[in-house]
Amino acid sequence: MARGKYDIRRYPGFLPMTVLCLTLLYAPLIVVTIYSFNDSSSITNWEGMSTRWYVDVFVGVESDKFKSAAWNSFTIAMIAATVSTTIATLAATGMIRAGRFRLRTLSFGLISLPLMVPEIVTAVATLIFFNSIGFVRGYTTILLAHIAFCIPFAYMPIAARMQGIEDSYEQAALDLYASKFQAFTRILLPLMAPGIISGFLLAFIISLDDFIITNFVKGAGVETLPTAIFGSVKQGIKPNIMAISTMLLAISIVMVTISYLVSKSDNTK
Amino acid sequence: MEKSAPDTATIAVDVRDAVKRYGDFTALKRISLSIRDNEFFTLLGPSGCGKTTLLRMIAGFEDVTEGEIFLFGDEIDTLPPNKRPVNTVFQNYALFPHMTVTDNVGFGLEMLGRTKAEARRRAGEMLELVRLSQFAGRKPAQLSGGQQQRVALARALAPQPKVLLLDEPLSALDLKLRQTMRYELKELQRETGITFIFVTHDQEEALTMSDRVAVMSSGELQQLGEAREIYETPHNVFVADFIGETNLLEVSVDQIAQGRATCHLGGGHELTCDAVEGIGVGAHVHLSVRPERLFLSEAPTEAESLPGRVRDNIFVGTDIQTIVDLNEGPRMTVRTSNSARGARRVFEAGSAVYVNMEQGAARLLVD
Ligand SMILES: Nc1ncnc2c1ncn2[C@@H]1O[C@H](COP(=O)(O)OP(=O)(O)OP(=O)(O)O)[C@@H](O)[C@H]1O
Ligand SMILES: [Mg+2]
Numbered sequence: 054m055a056r057g058k059y060d061i062r063r064y065p066g067f068l069p070m071t072v073l074c075l076t077l078l079y080a081p082l083i084v085v086t087i088y089s090f091n092d093s094s095s096i097t098n099w100e101g102m103s104t105r106w107y108v109d110v111f112v113g114v115e116s117d118k119f120k121s122a123a124w125n126s127f128t129i130a131m132i133a134a135t136v137s138t139t140i141a142t143l144a145a146t147g148m149i150r151a152g153r154f155r156l157r158t159l160s161f162g163l164i165s166l167p168l169m170v171p172e173i174v175t176a177v178a179t180l181i182f183f184n185s186i187g188f189v190r191g192y193t194t195i196l197l198a199h200i201a202f203c204i205p206f207a208y209m210p211i212a213a214r215m216q217g218i219e220d221s222y223e224q225a226a227l228d229l230y231a232s233k234f235q236a237f238t239r240i241l242l243p244l245m246a247p248g249i250i251s252g253f254l255l256a257f258i259i260s261l262d263d264f265i266i267t268n269f270v271k272g273a274g275v276e277t278l279p280t281a282i283f284g285s286v287k288q289g290i291k292p293n294i295m296a297i298s299t300m301l302l303a304i305s306i307v308m309v310t311i312s313y314l315v316s317k318s319d320n321t322k
Numbered sequence: 323m324e325k326s327a328p329d330t331a332t333i334a335v336d337v338r339d340a341v342k343r344y345g346d347f348t349a350l351k352r353i354s355l356s357i358r359d360n361e362f363f364t365l366l367g368p369s370g371c372g373k374t375t376l377l378r379m380i381a382g383f384e385d386v387t388e389g390e391i392f393l394f395g396d397e398i399d400t401l402p403p404n405k406r407p408v409n410t411v412f413q414n415y416a417l418f419p420h421m422t423v424t425d426n427v428g429f430g431l432e433m434l435g436r437t438k439a440e441a442r443r444r445a446g447e448m449l450e451l452v453r454l455s456q457f458a459g460r461k462p463a464q465l466s467g468g469q470q471q472r473v474a475l476a477r478a479l480a481p482q483p484k485v486l487l488l489d490e491p492l493s494a495l496d497l498k499l500r501q502t503m504r505y506e507l508k509e510l511q512r513e514t515g516i517t518f519i520f521v522t523h524d525q526e527e528a529l530t531m532s533d534r535v536a537v538m539s540s541g542e543l544q545q546l547g548e549a550r551e552i553y554e555t556p557h558n559v560f561v562a563d564f565i566g567e568t569n570l571l572e573v574s575v576d577q578i579a580q581g582r583a584t585c586h587l588g589g590g591h592e593l594t595c596d597a598v599e600g601i602g603v604g605a606h607v608h609l610s611v612r613p614e615r616l617f618l619s620e621a622p623t624e625a626e627s628l629p630g631r632v633r634d635n636i637f638v639g640t641d642i643q644t645i646v647d648l649n650e651g652p653r654m655t656v657r658t659s660n661s662a663r664g665a666r667r668v669f670e671a672g673s674a675v676y677v678n679m680e681q682g683a684a685r686l687l688v689d
Contacts, residue, residue: 055638158495199383202670217412219416221412221414222416222418222419224383224403224410224412224416225410225416225417225418226418226433227382227402227403227404227430227476228381228382228383228403228404228408228409228410228478229404229409229430229433230404230433230434231404231428231429231433231475231480232433235433238428240418243420244419244420262677267544
């Protein structure tokens with residue numbers, strides 16, 4: 054990076070502004086993380102280090118509820134990420150490799166639009182949709198909704214990766230007697246792999262994280278971790294919520310980091 | 323256009339009346355040419371003339387708007403690329419970046435259904451042929467441009483195609499390497515006996531490597547022939563100008579007698595040269611004389627001799643180029659080889675000289 058005359062760090066107020074933004078972003082997370090280790094039933098008074106709330110999550114009164122919610126969350130995220138990544142991969146292949154077809158820009162807009170629509174709108178729409186076709190709300194509706202809204206998230210890194218792959222590789226494969234299918238599986242897919250993995254992890258995290266849509270389309274009795282936490286918080290915040298939140302935060306950080314590293318990685322060296 | 327009869331040898335690729343249109347732009351205007359088996363054939367022409375388009379049509383990456391393409395007698399223009407027994411060396415090489423050199427070279431055979439072991443063995447042989455055995459385990463990104471080029475060659479040759487297509491394969495290399503590779507390519511062609519169709523816009527490359535050259539311009543075939551023939555007897559102004567350096571003089575034909583044409587080139591200068599079919603008396607045409615077929619003298623000689631004054635001498639390594647303004651006439655360039663300098667003296671700028679033409683050096687050209 055050139056540090057010329059216009060180095061942004063020379064603007065007045067750059068440092069205080071940066072510190073302010075970072076504080077607003079991370080202070081709540083840091084507070085929650087620290088207080089999850091508090092040896093107290095109060096959520097505000099510090100009474101020394103302890104991991105009792107983490108133990109409570111697994112064996113406490115609410116543990117059964119959290120365990121089944123966590124299992125739901127995990128399986129839904131896993132299936133939704135797998136399905137949406139597959140669809141996104143095929144969509145990216147079709148849209149980027151099919152050459153310039155009419156409505157290409159429109160298709161691209163349509164697939165990325167859900168990223169910009171307020172989530173509550175999607176949630177209401179999904180709910181109305183399920184109601185109108187007479188679907189009973191439950192695990193399946195959550196899963197279907199998650200598959201749908203994860204597609205654009207999976208699509209972004211995959212399409213970005215694919216755009217960087219020249220089509221001369223596939224032409225070379227065809228020239229060397231590969232079928233279209235072989236050119237796809239032997240050449241295109243391995244070259245896209247980092248984008249696909251990155252898309253999968255992103256979709257997984259988005260699904261694991263989702264509250265609004267899930268809350269609308271879930272039936273009575275089926276909970277995911279976010280809705281279970283929300284339900285629990287409504288009866289007052291207990292420190293075990295902070296412990297769960299911290300664990301979720303840790304999982305998110307790990308996944309996002311892997312996603313970032315994979316998208317940067319290169320299987321050509 | 324082609325003088326030599328196409329049936330003197332087996333025809334590898336026969337392009338018949340091929341037309342290529344993109345929308346309402348015509349990239350190839352009815353091209354017909356026959357490429358012989360075992361020959362090093364070059365498509366030569368300026369940028370945008372349609373060389374790549376023609377090559378990609380033979381490979382199967384572009385469809386033929388009109389016309390047919392035959393490979394050893396079989397029509398191939400409707401087959402997909404993976405059904406044509408031709409292989410391509412791409413301009414940017416297009417080596418599979420995630421595979422090792424060996425896997426790249428063996429890819430074609432594997433796709434043809436050979437066992438992995440056989441593909442690897444053959445890849446080894448090919449890498450030996452291009453002298454890259456020690457790099458077999460590397461990925462393409464770990465090779466230099468010249469090495470990648472040779473891997474691309476080995477990969478395209480491994481499945482033993484009937485015809486090898488090469489699209490400006492040397493253009494990404496530096497001058498020195500390019501010259502070495504010219505020789506290597508030519509050697510490889512002779513060793514393998516595979517027909518090479520080579521695309522370039524570099525006329526020197528075309529002349530040094532090819533058995534025969536097809537000169538193209540704006541989607542049309544201008545001339546097809548042996549390198550030497552194209553250089554020495556260009557058919558038209560475009561070919562004469564594009565291949566090598568030449569003095570192109572505007573002349574008017576005054577008289578034609580016994581196969582000789584007497585031409586006027588302004589300033590009262592006159593010369594005679596072989597008459598050409600299609601150019602009659604009174605025609606305003608061009609005359610081409612290669613600079614190396616001119617020589618300078620102090621006094622008129624037996625040869626065609628035109629008086630003028632030396633304007634400048636330019637040293638170009640092996641040669642000296644002397645720029646001469648004919649008295650009240652056009653400007654001409656004379657090339658004197660440095661080794662001939664003992665015999666032929668160098669005239670300083672400003673000295674009065676005669677420009678002399680070797681027998682048969684001047685050629686009349688249709689436009
Ligand atoms: N897909 C396409 N759509 C429209 N026009 C095209 C297309 N591909 C090539 N052309 C046009 O066809 C003409 C011939 O192109 P081609 O690539 O064959 O040129 P070339 O002789 O290989 O030139 P270069 O030496 O620059 O590679 C050019 O004028 C080009 O603009
Ligand atoms: Mg080209």
